[in-house]
Amino acid sequence: MYAPELAQELNGHEWLKDLRTGMAIGAIEFNYPSHEQEEWRYSPIDDLELGRFVPAIEKPQAIPEEYTSQSDNFHSILTVDGFLFSHDEPSTYEIFSAADREDPIEFASPIDMLGSMNMAFSPDPILIRVPRDSQVEKPLVINHLCQQSEAASFPLIHIDIEENAKIEIVEIFHHSEVSALVVPETKIVVGNSANVKYQQVQNLGPNVVKLGSLDVSVGQQGNFHGAIAAIGGSYARLKTICSLNGRGASAKISAIYHGDRDQVLDFRTRQSHMARDTYSELLFKGVLDDQSNSIYTGLIHVDNEAPGTNAFQTNRTLKLCDRAWAESVPNLEIENNDVKCSHASTVSPVDEDQRFYLESRGIPTAEAEKLIVDGFLQEVVSSLPVNGINGWIAELFNQKLNTREFNGG
């Protein structure tokens, strides 16, 4: 999609420049995303004109002050248009940009065009290593900012949590007024008996297209508890793959989302059970207003080598407006008989009986609906993984709902 020569302009030692060129060329060999492919089905990908964005190749010089402040309550990393802008250097984990390394680093091969492009055009592939047995006491907050207009940015973060280590990670895509494309790839490797809590907050501006990927693998007896809160973007997509690779590995993944105007929020999930006695539980709940759309397609895959699997998948969507539209497609692919799996999906308007009940207690219509929506999302909100940030997430959703009342529904 973008000229390989552009990738050459990014900083890095020879090995990385070679890798980027290879990736930029390799990207062409993958299928260009199209709604005809199953994983892009229902999406407006054909209308997005991704070619109008230009990869960000110059590191921004200045950023809004609010993003420069440090806090004692958490560790922080800031990327701006995909560039690693600032980070602190705690003793409990290691962080660096591959662009600063003289010696080659091995990356897993990308599995699609976006993965390949991300690697080709990421100015700072960020690598984080949490060493064996280490406990990172404060949450690590990764802030992403899209600042340059009409730019395509490619944040790339690999986090390796080694055996028996523990960390809480928050990844935030911040609001900005620019029109931009962001293609973030976050890869999290949860080592044996490691424990990871992860929260992604997608609060992008209304003119940002996001084509994101979250790739998690969990080792033996490892535990991953992740959540996604999505309210921003024009078309915002997140493909989540969670592979339970070691015996006894477990994962809990939840999401809340609220779309309005002509937003499209697109979630693709895959729960891959590759080892015995593994557990995964997925709960995605969304609210749609105006003519917004949501897409959920999810697959539970249980490998032949994974007896004793427990896997659950639920997607529920509440429509606040007749014009809103939701696609929800759960799938199972089971190769072993000794498993317990379930999937469920519903799309429904606000229940009239519930609204009447609340109104009959003297609660005005708009407020009654707000209570119903809040209550609907509460199941997920109350069990978000990173405590310190839950209040802020609830507030973001509240603000969005209040805007609705301000508009008169």
Place this chain on the structure above:
Amino acid sequence: MTELEIKDLHAQTESASILNGVNMTICSGEVHALMGPNGSGKSTLSHVLMGRPGYTVTRGEILLDGEDLVGRETWERAQRGLFLALQYPVEIEGVSASMILEASRLSQSGDSEERLQNARKEAEHLGIPVEHLSKGVNLDMSGGEKKRLETFQLASLKPSIAILDELDSGLDVDGLRIVSKRVEKLTKDEGLGVLVITHYSRLLEELKPDKVHVFVDGKIVTSGDSALADELEKDGYEKWIPSTETSVSLGGLV
């Protein structure tokens, strides 16, 4: 002193006429019982009074202290002092009875701590476990627990007129006694006016009605004192129901 005056109330759904001229006046402190066979329109009357969407009032008035409620939203009627305890209380995940009380404009007196204390006392009085106030309203509750929670909301919101649609269904004997004692106390202490819809005189033995109305085919066919309830308990509604032949021919005319 509050007065709910229902005058010549006619209402219909898209397909059928369901209220055919209801007249009734309920004043503060009074208990009226509305009894009638299945399908006579008792619950419908309660919904129409509360302004549930799906019904059209074609004639008549619902006057609360002289103000016509027809055309008012449900929540506006509630804010003016009307309350409906539903026959089938609705389950709402993530919305607790406490949240409902906080959100309702009817219970804004005192600070939040005081309101919480009052709510706890009220719940204890009605035999409601305190955790039922903070979980999704009516969720995973038995029929009797739901009815206690309806009574809890009634007592907490302090309306001036309450319509109790089969409050007795689902309640065991002890529950029925506790709930009806509480309603009776509200009529005495707070001057609550009550319209009780029920099939059974069991509730009326506890909650002695000032007036009993027999409701057939969308209207009141006769009214009397509590002795009428005893008579209905013994003889049923047969003498008030038009014979099948007649109703068929009437149906044909309509």
